[in-house]
Structure formats: structure tokens, C-alpha cells
Amino acid sequence: MQDDNKLFLNNLLKDAQLTRAELSRITGISTRQISNWNNREIPKWAIAYLELRAKYLRLLDKI
Numbered sequence: 001m002q003d004d005n006k007l008f009l010n011n012l013l014k015d016a017q018l019t020r021a022e023l024s025r026i027t028g029i030s031t032r033q034i035s036n037w038n039n040r041e042i043p044k045w046a047i048a049y050l051e052l053r054a055k056y057l058r059l060l061d062k063i
Contacts, residue, residue, distance in 0.1 A: 006038040012047065015054035023050075 013020065024031040027046075037046070 005040070005042060009037055009042055012042075012050040012054070015057075016050040017057055018050070018053070 020031050020034045
């Protein structure tokens with residue numbers, strides 16, 4: 001599960017073109033807390049935000 005969460009989070013961040021540090025600055029959540037998501041469930045709001053940002057960036061590429 002740990003590796004699955006880490007891979008899933010890394011893919012979400014890649015698609016959203018963000019680093020953990022950038023996500024931390026945007027959300028106000030510490031980078032340590034975001035790193036803890038490797039071992040725990042990633043919050044649904046974080047998944048939704050990263051997926052939405054990735055979709056937004058894909059749409060910008062089409063314009």
C-alpha cells in the first residue's frame with residue numbers, strides 16, 4: 001500500500017506539474033504532512049485538486 005500511495009501521489013503531482021513543495025505552498029500544508037501521504041490515504045480533496053489542475057493544464061495546451 002505504501003508504494004501504491006507513493007506512486008499514485010507522484011503521478012498526480014507529475015500530471016499537475018507540481019512538486020511537493022509547491023503543493024505545500026499552495027495549500028498551506030507542510031511538506032512533511034504531504035510526505036506522510038505516502039504511508040496514509042491521500043485526502044480526497046487533494047486528489048480532486050491535483051486531478052482538476054492536471055485537466056486545466058491539458059486544456060490550456062489545446063488553446
